[in-house]
Amino acid sequence: MARPRLSLDWEFERRLRQSDWTVVAGVDEVGRGCWAGPVYAAAAILPDGLTHRYLNDSKQLTAGSRE
Numbered sequence: 001m002a003r004p005r006l007s008l009d010w011e012f013e014r015r016l017r018q019s020d021w022t023v024v025a026g027v028d029e030v031g032r033g034c035w036a037g038p039v040y041a042a043a044a045i046l047p048d049g050l051t052h053r054y055l056n057d058s059k060q061l062t063a064g065s066r067e
Contacts, residue, residue, distance in 0.1 A: 010049060017048065 013024045023045055031039035 013048065 013026075016024050025043045025045045027041065027043045029039055029041040031037060
């Protein structure tokens with residue numbers, strides 16, 4: 001069963017910061033895994049409430065836009 005998708009509303013990160021967390025890193029990975037190909041992973045620490053026109057879920061983009 002698929003998990004529900006979360007929106008980019010920063011709610012989770014804001015709750016952590018209110019609980020005395022000073023740095024919150026977002027982590028993601030992409031790839032097929034060791035059986036079918038390489039995997040790439042990255043982490044980012046962004047300022048609270050950052051908005052940017054290119055910050056979005058890559059699965060919502062067309063294959064050409066992702067490239």
